[in-house]
Amino acid sequence: MEINKTILYINFLALLALSFATMILNKRLRLTKTTIPSLPPGLMGYPIVGCFPEMMKNKPAFRWIHRFMQEINTEIACFRLGNAYVIPVTSPELAREFLKKHDVIFASRPDALSAKLTSNGYLTAIFSPNGDQWKKMRRVLTSEVLSPAMHRWLYGKRCEEADHMIRYVYKQCQSQFTDGLVNVRVVAQHYCGNLARKLIFSKRFFGTGMEDGGPGVEEKEHLHGIFTILKYVYGLGIADYLPWLEVLDLDGHKTILKNAIKSVRKYQDSEIDKRVDMWQQGIRKTEEDVLDVLINLKDANNIPLLSIEEIKAEIIEIMLAAIDNPSNAVEWALAEMINQPDILHRACQELDQVVGRDRLVDESDLSKLNYMKACAKEAFRLHPMVPFNVPHVSSKDTIAGGYFIPKGSQVLLSRLGLGRNPRIWEDPLVYKPERHIVNKNSEVVLVDHELHMLSFSTGRRGCPGIVLGSTMTTILLARLIQGFNWSAPPNGQSNIDLTESEGDMVKATPLIAHAAPRLEPHVYLKLLS
Numbered sequence: 001m002e003i004n005k006t007i008l009y010i011n012f013l014a015l016l017a018l019s020f021a022t023m024i025l026n027k028r029l030r031l032t033k034t035t036i037p038s039l040p041p042g043l044m045g046y047p048i049v050g051c052f053p054e055m056m057k058n059k060p061a062f063r064w065i066h067r068f069m070q071e072i073n074t075e076i077a078c079f080r081l082g083n084a085y086v087i088p089v090t091s092p093e094l095a096r097e098f099l100k101k102h103d104v105i106f107a108s109r110p111d112a113l114s115a116k117l118t119s120n121g122y123l124t125a126i127f128s129p130n131g132d133q134w135k136k137m138r139r140v141l142t143s144e145v146l147s148p149a150m151h152r153w154l155y156g157k158r159c160e161e162a163d164h165m166i167r168y169v170y171k172q173c174q175s176q177f178t179d180g181l182v183n184v185r186v187v188a189q190h191y192c193g194n195l196a197r198k199l200i201f202s203k204r205f206f207g208t209g210m211e212d213g214g215p216g217v218e219e220k221e222h223l224h225g226i227f228t229i230l231k232y233v234y235g236l237g238i239a240d241y242l243p244w245l246e247v248l249d250l251d252g253h254k255t256i257l258k259n260a261i262k263s264v265r266k267y268q269d270s271e272i273d274k275r276v277d278m279w280q281q282g283i284r285k286t287e288e289d290v291l292d293v294l295i296n297l298k299d300a301n302n303i304p305l306l307s308i309e310e311i312k313a314e315i316i317e318i319m320l321a322a323i324d325n326p327s328n329a330v331e332w333a334l335a336e337m338i339n340q341p342d343i344l345h346r347a348c349q350e351l352d353q354v355v356g357r358d359r360l361v362d363e364s365d366l367s368k369l370n371y372m373k374a375c376a377k378e379a380f381r382l383h384p385m386v387p388f389n390v391p392h393v394s395s396k397d398t399i400a401g402g403y404f405i406p407k408g409s410q411v412l413l414s415r416l417g418l419g420r421n422p423r424i425w426e427d428p429l430v431y432k433p434e435r436h437i438v439n440k441n442s443e444v445v446l447v448d449h450e451l452h453m454l455s456f457s458t459g460r461r462g463c464p465g466i467v468l469g470s471t472m473t474t475i476l477l478a479r480l481i482q483g484f485n486w487s488a489p490p491n492g493q494s495n496i497d498l499t500e501s502e503g504d505m506v507k508a509t510p511l512i513a514h515a516a517p518r519l520e521p522h523v524y525l526k527l528l529s
């Protein structure tokens with residue numbers, strides 16, 4: 001009896017050991033089967049600060065990041081900056097994984113000092129993390145500011161600024177002081193700034209402007225502020241990743257950004273305050289522009305939908321969104337086209353066929369100007385305004401491209417890397433608009449939802465301003481090319497210097513080119529009268 005009990009006991013223990021061993025083995029097997037993939041290749045840097053010391057040594061950071069990726073031959077990488085994993089991507093297939101397959105997971109924005117300052121505490125659409133405030137502001141933009149009905153309603157204001165731009169260039173051609181030389185950067189930025197101010201405030205100038213129609217001191221300061229904010233927001237600044245170093249402002253970004261925001265708000269906020277007052281006093285009764293619309297939006301309880309602070313912050317954001325990309329693309333496109341006269345000639349031919357020389361090209365012609373649109377699109381591909389897209393932050397651990405992407409990672413789709421990826425684009429550094437014309441019957445559009453290049457991006461956080469942005473870019477380029485014969489300045493220099501600035505991606509020197517009227521004189525005279 002005793003012996004039987006012992007045997008039973010031993011058997012029981014053996015069974016227990018066996019099940020325990022099986023359990024461990026199973027767990028091991030499970031583990032090997034579901035081993036977590038590694039992070040994308042890259043650099044972790046030093047404890048706490050990550051790669052910042054390396055980045056500070058190798059300015060500008062975006063060129064260092066792209067060089068590093070090329071050296072290790074990867075289209076996705078991972079750099080640790082403070083506590084965050086920053087993941088640059090140059091492959092369209094991977095870009096689609098992030099913004100199409102995992103769009104919901106990557107629909108947030110980082111908590112970053114530069115974005116917080118610019119949006120006055122995340123009041124606006126571009127900078128808000130995924131959540132109610134983002135949804136509210138994005139809805140306001142898509143259904144109120146950028147809706148098709150609003151686009152039609154604002155047509156007259158866009159025409160006024162397209163006409164003003166031609167008048168301004170024409171006066172420079174005719175002036176005895178300029179020898180027909182025109183600073184195309186000033187013209188393009190002036191047009192985009194004027195248009196944004198006109199759509200929002202119904203005015204071109206905050207002051208009185210210049211006699212020749214050019215920007216006055218006020219517009220110069222306003223634009224300078226806008227471009228400074230654009231350079232520093234999400235500009236890989238130290239305090240964006242190491243918030244406890246904010247007070248020291250080691251790289252100076254905080255001070256620069258605060259001053260720029262102040263100079264922009266100085267002009268805009270006083271206009272907004274005056275207008276709100278007019279509505280409250282009953283002096284203004286009809287809506288004439290975007291500001292009126294924003295002020296009068298009501299929620300379900302008939303209470304103003306937007307606070308004055310939200311309106312002020314959103315208007316800064318619209319300015320940031322509308323001015324830089326179109327002006328930069330048009331300056332580059334024209335510079336490239338002057339250096340390749342065949343392309344310029346083909347664009348002129350298309351304009352002559354579709355519009356003629358008896359009237360100015362109009363927005364209603366744009367659907368027939370496929371080659372012109374290809375020229376603009378090619379400038380977006382080869383010369384994006386900024387190297388990276390706005391950051392997308394993951395809301396949970398994800399596997400993408402076979403790599404582990406931890407929650408909170410910041411994915412930076414590289415506009416530079418996608419547009420110049422030699423695996424995707426033949427002769428990637430050559431300006432070749434034809435590459436966007438698939439066949440004669442398909443219309444060229446400036447957006448690429450497949451992310452072979454990144455102009456307006458795609459998905460939940462994709463640009464809601466595609467129609468306005470495409471219209472501004474194409475009409476500006478078409479008007480400049482239709483209105484004037486362009487050539488390199490006659491100073492022994494036969495070509496335009498296409499060197500890119502080292503610190504960012506704009507043309508190192510502004511495009512200064514010779515312009516001569518190419519339309520019937522009455523077309524210009526009508527604008528002058």
Ligand code: HEM
Pocket residue numbers: 125126127138141146318321322325326389390391454455456457458460461462463464465466468469470473
């Ligand atoms: C040629 C002109 C433009 C280009 C190339 C452009 C490009 C872009 C890009 C690349 C993004 C980031 C998308 C992402 O995070 O994946 C974006 C976002 C945005 N754009 Fe544009 N944009 C242009 C014009 C405009 C205009 C005219 C407006 C409005 C007035 C606008 C409003 C916005 C807004 C609100 C967002 C943020 C969307 C969000 O986070 O939900 N854009 N744009």
